[in-house]
Amino acid sequence: MLDTLQLMGQGFISALSFVNILAMAGGVALGIIIGCLPGxxxxxxVALMLPLTFSMPADTGLIVLGAIYCGAIFGGSISAxxxxxxxxxxxxxxxxxxYQMTLQGKAGKALATACWSSFWGGxxxxxxLYFFAPLLAQLALKFMSAEKFWLGIFGLTIIAGVSSKSIVKGLMSGAMGLVISTIGLDPIDGTKRFMFGQAFLAEGINTTCALIGLFSMSQVFILAEKEIKKRAKAAKFSDKITLTREERRKIRPTIIRSWIMGNIIGxxxxxxxxxxxxxxYNSAKQFSKTKEEFGHGAIEGVAGxxxxNNAVTGGSLIPMLTLGIPGESVTAVLMGGLIIQGLAPGPELFTKHAAMTYTFFAGFVLVQFFMLAIGxxxxxxxxxxxxxxxxxxxxxxxxxxxIGSYAIHRNMSDxxxxxxxxxxxxxxxxxxxxxxxxxxxxxLGPISEKGLRGALRVSGGDIGCLFHSPVSWVLIILSIVGIFSPFLMDKFERKVAGDENVDAAVQDETLS
Amino acid sequence: MKKYLALVLALCMVLALCACGAKPAEAPAAEAPAAEAPAAEAPAAEGWAPDGPVTMIVAYKAGNGTDVTARILAQYAEKYVGQTIVIENVDGGSGSIGWSQLAAAEPDGMTIGFMNLPNFNSSIVKELGTYTTDDFAAICNHVTETSLVLVRADDDRFADIDALVAYAKENNTVASTNGAQASNHIGAQAFANSAGFKYTDIPQGNTADELTSLLGGEADWCVAKVADIAGRTDVRALAAFSTERLPEMPDVPTLGEKGYYDQWLGSSRCIVAPAGVSADVIAFYEAAFKATMEDPDYQAAASEFATDYKDAAATAALIEQQQAFTEGLAEGFWYE
Amino acid sequence: MKMKKTDIGVVVFMYAFCAFFYAYSSKLSAGSKTYPLFTITLLFGLTTLYLFQMILAARKYGVESGVDTVFAGFKALQFTLSLVLTIVYFFLVKYLGFFSATTIFMIASFIYLKVPVLHSVIALVAMNLLIYLAFVQFLGVRLPAGILF
Structure with missing residues (x-):
């Protein structure tokens, strides 16, 4: 234990070398720019910077990549x-x-919230990462086909929560998304599905591409249909990038909830x-005391x-470093960087190469501070x-x-x-x-389809295989809670409020 | 106090900007000595040399295994090619988008690219692209990775490959793959066919998830390539898809010597140009990449993966052989 | 809440969407058809549920057009033009190359939307510079090049 503490301390000392500080600052700034550009x-x-790190010492190289990772995840919020x-x-x-906050002239406040919560999440x-890595890594190995299916289902239950106007319409949108997600090569037997004869659809509709269209391009059309306002927002504009003490207190529970969830998801x-x-976002909404603010620029929504998403960064490194299992594309690239440096993921990183590993960890901690400052x-x-x-x-x-949709694959089809x-x-x-x-x-569609069909394939078509493991059951229970919590929370709060008129109004809102 | 804080923050910002500014500047600095080098180490072919940056198309995402090896090769090859080499990632469509683009590129030697066997062949068989093997001219082979049969290191049911086969004949085993009819699925199927047992495959879409599935106990065994398990202690190789034992793992028998599938199987990454390039261009790149792969600096940087230079003729033969093999799979190889 | 007439359009669209994918799915093999059929059925069911809700709402609260609230302040010409401009821009990128197309597109939009000249020039230069530095210079993305640069 004492040895480990000593290693941790030494990690900070070596992470604070001039080159490493430069790496952190540069990496974060670069990450923010990459993150805020769509596509x-x-x-x-991380992948594009990888070749530049080949010639750096292992710890500096990893710190640069980690800094870009964190910076990019935060940077995405700026343009959002x-x-x-x-x-x-x-x-x-x-x-x-x-964006609702921006429309109200509170862009500064929204950015400050994003910055502050990203910092704490990270x-x-x-x-x-420091204390529970080997323990938590085991969780990654508990996630086989059936669990992935339930994770997908659990994720889909959020739709009920994020639908602000009409739950049924929200679910309809989700179902439409699921149908669209079946476009592409069948994940199990590799046959072409709904591809309209287009090879570029083989891997399905690119999520980023769809996201840019659904969120940004549609926004352009929405701006374009209205009379152009001439600097109308400027009057109420405030560029203060600070949060008051009350605001910080308000988002504190949200940050802690999001950290735990993000970490596990990572x-x-x-x-x-x-x-x-x-x-x-969903949990911030469900637990919020001022739920009526949601949809109209709720600071907790941004924080949640x-x-x-920044809590994912630390979490996703855990299975990659300890087991060599990259959970998502960023960590897959990071693992490539690690292997090129001659460092195989696994227990050796915490014994033979512990000095390097703890320097990287320390760098990862310090990167968060740079993110806060630069942000x-x-x-x-x-x-x-x-x-x-x-x-x-x-x-x-x-x-x-x-340009954003083009840059994903360098392809005009996108x-x-x-x-x-x-x-x-x-x-x-x-x-x-x-x-x-x-x-x-x-x-989520492809994750659950692959999970469901994979699990059924292994079990020979026996549905029971979906209910075998405890992890599955946890996810099933979470899903059930997820589906009914918007209704239950409403009921509960109305009981507390005891206001019959509100009761009727809310009922209308949820059902219509 | 506030003033100091502001000063520190400002300093950070300046540093960040410096670092930002420094990075693009670094690249040309690194190129400078490279540009001088060709004078001393002139490539063997006299006839032709690129007169501008050379584009190398990689049909996979940046950061993918092919991309990483390609970037390392490109870094050291600039010295011998005499020009900047730009790696362009054109991913999507299981590689077919990139290969379509490469096939359609101007055959002037300024655009070349990587071809991944047998995924390239599969994309032709699956009719994802409109190209055939004739649309490309082979330059050389870069990396060859042999496939292995893997089980968990602590799985004591399978002491050796014979134990796995005996078990699989009695029980239905599960093998994870990196995708339906992808390279590792082909390997698993070839092994199972030769040993005469049936199994259930679960496609995972990529090798990382394939290994996770094995480690998590969902799959009993799987087929993956040598580089995928570099440095891993949690999996054990039972046999190699090779005609001879692999030098890096002499204790692992080949499938052939145990009486199962006796051909080489794995994946290759070749460097090709669009068909129609002149012989001079091929000769130029062939010599340049040969010199690169023999460069001790390159070999030090690329020690983690299996560089395997083959000349243009051998590479062309390999592409055709893999094509014939992949097409042959259509009949009787995959069972219902 | 009154039933909105515009929602009839939504329901019709969803049914058409289901029908299209259902018809397309008949070409697929049994194995790869099951899951898409499941999602189509899900969408079909939810749409039908919504249809019932609409009918209930219409009975209980009556019907409103919806068009006037949804399209309040809708400037048809301006909207159509920006949609057309976007599509024209796409083809320009394909044939003229990215930077020239972007310049033409932005100038055309600015003139139409009556942006002051100084602002237009700054925005134009800033965008092109940003894209050149971030995408081309730094990330090495090769942008579509056409007849012009």
């Missing part, structure tokens, strides 16, 4: 908040409340930041989503974007959507998909359908 995901940023364009799928849920996730294979942000400083400038007139934003966001989803998203938003539910279904 450039954290995985892409300011122009309703999630830079990465991990910030999809942030756009829901964050920092708290280091606790598990450990699970196949999940990742894009699911965590929705879970975080951002703390959760807070940079956001002041970024917030000015929200003062721009819609007339300037419309073409600029269109260009970003096109731009076509993006524009189609843009029109679809516009119509959906006009008619109170839920675009976030479609994105969620696109992410």
């Amino acid at each position: 450039l995901s954290a995985a892409m940023g 908040i300011l122009i309703h364009t999630p830079g990465t799928p991990a910030s999809a849920a942030t756009a829901i409340e964050g 920092l708290l996730s280091c606790i598990s 450990i699970l294979p196949g999940a990742g930041a894009s699911i965590a942000c929705f879970l975080g 989503s951002e703390a959760a 807070t400083l940079g956001c002041r400038g970024f917030a000015q974007i929200s003062r721009l007139s819609d007339a300037i934003l419309i073409p600029c966001v269109t260009v970003l959507c096109v 731009v076509v998909v993006m524009i189609i989803f843009g029109v679809l998203g516009y119509l959906m938003r006009k008619f109170d359908l839920n675009t976030a539910a479609v994105v969620l279904a696109l992410i």
Whole structure:
């Protein structure tokens, strides 16, 4: 134990070398820029920087990559908040409340919330990295086909929670997303499904592409249909990137909930930041004392989503480092970097290479502070974007959507998909359908299909295999709670309020 | 106090900007000596040399196994090619998007790319692309990875490959694969066919998830390549899909010597150009990449994966052989 | 809440969506058909559920058009034009190359939306520079090049 503490301390000392500090600052800044541009995901940023780290010492190289990872996950929230364009799928849920805050001239507050909760989410996730890594890594091995199926189902239950206007319409949107998610090669027998003769659809509709269309391009159309407002927002604009003590206190429980969820989601294979942000958002909404604020710029919504997605970063490193199981694409790339450096993931990282590992951990902790500092400083400038007139934003966001969807595969076909989803998203938003539910279904659909069919294949078609493991049961219970909690919470709160009129009004809202 | 804090923050920002600014600058700095080098180590072929940056298409995502090896090769090859090599990731469509783009590229030697066997062949068989093997001209082979039969290290049911076969004949075993009819599925099927047992496959979409499925106990065994298990102690190789024992694991028998599948099986990453390039271009790159793969600096950097240089003729033969093999799988190989 | 007439459109669209995928799925093998059919049925069921809710709402509270609230302040010309411009932009990128297409598209939009010249120039330069530095220079994304740069 004492040895470990000593190693941890030494880790901080070596992480504080000049080169490493430069690596952290540079990595975070770069990550933020990559993250806030649509179409450039954290995985892409890390992958593109990977070759540059070959020539660096192992610890510095890993710190750069870790810094880009954290920075990019946070950076996605900036464009999500300011122009309703999630830079990465991990910030999809942030756009829901964050953009509403921007419309009210509170972009600075939203960015500050994102910054603050990302910082805490990332920092708290280091606790598990330091102290519980080998223990928690075992969780990743408990996640086989059946569990993945239930994880997908659990994720889908959030749709009921994120649907603000009509639950049935939210579920319809989700089901539509599920149908769309079956486009592409069949994951089990490899036959072509709904591909319209297009080879580029073999891996399905690209989630990022659909996300850019559904969130950003549709936003352009929504801006374009209204009379262009001339700097109307500027009057109420405040660029203060600070939170008051009350606000910090208000989001504290949300951050802690999101940290725990994000951390666990990070450990699970196949999940990742894009699911965590929705879970975080949903729980923030369910537990909020001021639920009526949701949909109209709730600070807790931003905090819930951002703390959760940054808590994924620390969590996702755990199975990668201890077992060599990368849970998502970013950690897969990071593992590539580790192997190139001649370091195989596994127990040796904590014994033979412990000095390097703990330097990396310390670097990861320090990166969070750099993220807070650079984020807070940079956001002041970024917030000015929200003062721009819609007339300037419309073409600029269109260009970003096109380049963003093009850059994913360097393919114009993806731009076509993006524009189609843009029109679809516009119509959906006009008619109170839920675009976030479609994105969620696109992410989760393939996970649950593969899980379900894989599990049935192993068991020879016996449905019982879905109910064997305790982990499955935990997820089943969570799913049931997830489905009914919006209804139950309503009932419960109405009992507390004891107001019959409110009762009727809420009932209408949930059913219509 | 606040002032100091602001100062510190400002300093961080400046550092960040410096670091940002420094990175793009680093690349040209690294290229500078490379540009001078060709004078001293002129490539063997006299006839042709690229007059601008060379594009190498990788049909997979940045950070993928092929991408990493390609980038290392590109880094050291610049010295011998005499130009910057830009790796372009054109992923999607199980690789077919990238290969379509490569097949359609101008055959002027400025665009070349990586071809992954047998995934490339599968994409032709599955009709994902409109290209055939004739649309490409082989330059050389870069990496060859042999497939292995793997079980969990602590799985005491399977002491050796014969124990696995005996068990699999009695019980229905489960093997995870990296995708339906993907390379590791082909391997598993070839092994099972030769040993005469049936099994259940669960496609996982990629090798990482395939191994997770094995480690988590869902699958009993699986087939994966040598590089996938580099440094791992939690899995055990029972046999190799090779005609001779692998030098890096002399204790692991080949499937052939145990009386099962006796051909080589695995994956290869070849470097190819679009068909129609002149022989000079092929000769130029063949020599340049040969020199690169023999470069001690490259070998030090690439020690973790199996570099395997083959010349243009041998590579072309390999592509055809793999194509014939993959097409042959259509009949009678996969059971219902 | 009154039933909105526009929701009839939503329901019709969803049924059409189901029908299209259902018809398409008949070409698939039994194994790969099951799951898509399940999702289609799910969507079909939910849409039908919504249809019932609509009918209930219509009986209880009456019917409203919905078009006037959904499309309040809708500027048809401006909307159509930006949609058309986006599509034209897409083809320009394909044939003229990314940067020239972007410049043309942005200038056209700015003129139509009456953005002051100074603001237009700054936005134009900033966007092109941002994309050039971030995507081309730093990330090495090769953008579509056409006749012009």
